[in-house]
Amino acid sequence: MRKIIPLSFIFLMILASACSVTRNGQDDGRIELVLVQVNDVYEIAPLSGNVGGMARVASLKKQYQQKNPNTLLIMAGDFLSPSVYNSLSYEGKPIRGRQMVEAMNVAGMDLAIFGNHEFDIKESELQSRLNESIFNWVSTNTFQQTSEGAQPFKKTANGKEQPIPEYIIHTLRDADGTVARVGFISITLPFNKAAYVIYTDPLSTAKKMYAQLKDSVDAVVAITHQFMEDDRILANNLPQLALIAGGHEHDMRFETINGVKITKAHANARTAYVITLEINKRKNSINSKAHLVYLNESIPLDSATNVAVEKWTNIADASFKNIGFDSKKIVLVKGEPLDGREAEIRSRPTNLTKQIILAMQEAAPKAEVVLLNAGSIRVDDIIAMPVTQYDIIRAMPFGGGIQEVDMKGKLLKQILDQGEKNKGIGGYLLYNEQVKFDNQKNEWTLKSAPIQDEMVYRIALSDFLFSGLEANLEFLNKQNPGIIKTYDVQSSCPLSDIRHAIIKYFENHPG
Known part of the structure; x- marks a missing residue:
């Protein structure tokens, strides 16, 4: 040197x-x-x-x-x-x-x-x-x-x-x-x-x-x-x-x-x-x-x-308005501060990630499993009350849609396994509480039932995660033979932008 x-x-x-x-x-x-x-x-x-x-x-x-x-x-x-x-x-x-x-x-x-x-x-x-x-x-x-x-x-x-x-x-x-x-x-x-x-x-x-x-x-x-x-x-x-x-x-x-x-x-x-x-x-x-x-x-x-x-605030507000956000509008008045710190969300669920998963479930009610890569959440901070639309935007600045797919259980288990191996990086996976890993039987379960290799499950996941661009999850894309069907998303639907889905969820559940 x-x-x-x-x-x-x-x-x-x-x-x-x-x-x-x-x-x-x-x-x-x-x-x-x-x-x-x-x-x-x-x-x-x-x-x-x-x-x-x-x-x-x-x-x-x-x-x-x-x-x-x-x-x-x-x-x-x-x-x-x-x-x-x-x-x-x-x-x-x-x-x-x-x-x-x-x-x-x-x-x-x-x-x-x-x-x-x-x-x-x-x-x-x-x-x-x-x-x-x-x-x-x-x-x-x-x-x-x-x-x-x-x-x-x-x-x-x-x-x-x-x-x-x-x-x-x-x-x-x-x-x-x-x-x-x-x-x-x-x-x-x-x-x-x-x-x-x-x-x-x-x-x-x-x-x-x-x-x-x-x-x-x-x-x-x-x-x-x-x-x-x-x-x-x-x-x-x-x-x-x-x-x-x-x-x-x-x-x-x-x-x-x-x-x-x-x-x-x-x-x-x-x-x-x-x-x-x-x-x-x-x-x-x-x-x-x-x-x-x-x-x-x-x-x-x-x-x-x-x-x-x-x-710079005016520059940002104008940009947000053009994509349908009112950055100053309050969406959640009370509750515990939401933990979006990178070191936490990339190793375990937090109250923020749980709320995001619930919002995805509400936006995709037919989905049995919801998956989100922790790297989608970029705030690396604790969000204090009251929560505004701006807080949602800064939590997930890149937005992206929620994609619904049908996939075989074998692929789902492969994804969940890799998500655990990705602990500590952006590819660590967050999922709904109905999905659990049974340590005694060494198997993944959904609603207490083992996930079956040949059974088809409806999954909601971030469109970035479905792109195959996430670390060590390159196999998760529409060309994978384990993907049976993909569902179209209308641009007016909350599924088209995960941030709108989160905002709507908070408005429906004020605390």
């Missing part, structure tokens, strides 16, 4: 007010850095209940920046995808995170890292987002796979191509002249195996980079996007870290492991973590304080950022 010259990537983010200040007193050797941290943000606008939104994130940063110019806004991965916007186009091109980068630019984002979902989009689309961003990126263990091997991702700005650095050093100073240097590294879990991405081992890479940085800075912060258990391992192996600011779980997490604080805010900027690093150069010590801030109506919307948010 080509060695990067670190000094070429050091960015000196010293605000003019700090640079021009006349010392008010003797340098006391103490200085504070404030980090406003968000992670796993897919929505630029406030969600149901009027919480979150990039305009509130921007406002929060400004509040702290007014008190301390040494304030940075950081994004701990997952913001380009998944998003309902990724199913839309604007100016003749798929949006693919463009709305988020524009909002982050206006909001004053300072530093971002790759999450696993950044690699959901095409290589060319990611390159466009990198080029559009005016904030900095750091990528310690994630590289671009090229014909020359692993190389740093690059960003083109003002006609100049710049590699994304493996670390960044931020220099800060205060009114009495204290100067400190803080190094930032990033770790991304090797979850998305896109062909254009290559990962180095997270832990060994972090240890190597810390060793390279430690003697040239006063503190090292790791911004991570990985499981909490991996963050714990990182803290146990590198207790000298000033902070681990993480993402990935979508739920708030806070732990202190081996003296290192690990912070993760709620997804979609429902909250933000505000961390103050108190650096004492004379004592060679670092003290950290972490405070969780709820981004509700008590935090005003930043007007400049809100202009960008409303621009």
Whole structure:
């Protein structure tokens, strides 16, 4: 791997007010850095209940920046995808995170890292987002796979191509002249195996980079996007870290492991973590304080950022209206939050997946078995009440119809077996509760009766699943001899778009 010259990537983010200040007193050797941290943000606008939104994130940063110019806004991965916007186009091109980068630019984002979902989009689309961003990126263990091997991702700005650095050093100073240097590294879990991405081992890479940085800075912060258990391992192996600011779980997490604080805010900027690093150069010590801030109506919307948010919201609303949706209409008022987190729905049924299956059953009442690939659900979030049509769209941004077919039991069992083998990926199958696996008899049953090889069953399934394009389920297509009959779907029928079927189900069953 080509060695990067670190000094070429050091960015000196010293605000003019700090640079021009006349010392008010003797340098006391103490200085504070404030980090406003968000992670796993897919929505630029406030969600149901009027919480979150990039305009509130921007406002929060400004509040702290007014008190301390040494304030940075950081994004701990997952913001380009998944998003309902990724199913839309604007100016003749798929949006693919463009709305988020524009909002982050206006909001004053300072530093971002790759999450696993950044690699959901095409290589060319990611390159466009990198080029559009005016904030900095750091990528310690994630590289671009090229014909020359692993190389740093690059960003083109003002006609100049710049590699994304493996670390960044931020220099800060205060009114009495204290100067400190803080190094930032990033770790991304090797979850998305896109062909254009290559990962180095997270832990060994972090240890190597810390060793390279430690003697040239006063503190090292790791911004991570990985499981909490991996963050714990990182803290146990590198207790000298000033902070681990993480993402990935979508739920708030806070732990202190081996003296290192690990912070993760709620997804979609429902909250933000505000961390103050108190650096004492004379004592060679670092003290950290972490405070969780709820981004509700008590935090005003930043007007400049809100202009960008409303621009993209209007673009999306117009697109939804053209395909028959009223994005602001409430379809479910009360109930438990619906769990659409990827790690959950790709390994077990959740209350969200159960509701979707019930909606499919209601739309196809003659079907004996309902099948849905978990990868059809892209929200990777917990949907709070009240649920709007927009929530349904963002849960299943690509829509698609519900196809009914008659198939032999032998094929049905083959499909169900493979669905279980697909646990953890998008091809994991969700099905109605009448279908069960009898572990004692080692057989699939329908309504407590064994599924018979030669018996014909009526099945409702997503049209994508029936296309043969799902991982390890290529045999599931209309050419398979186990398919006896397919049923036509009228365009005016809820079967023509699974999202309309879900909306109708919620309207028929208000809770």
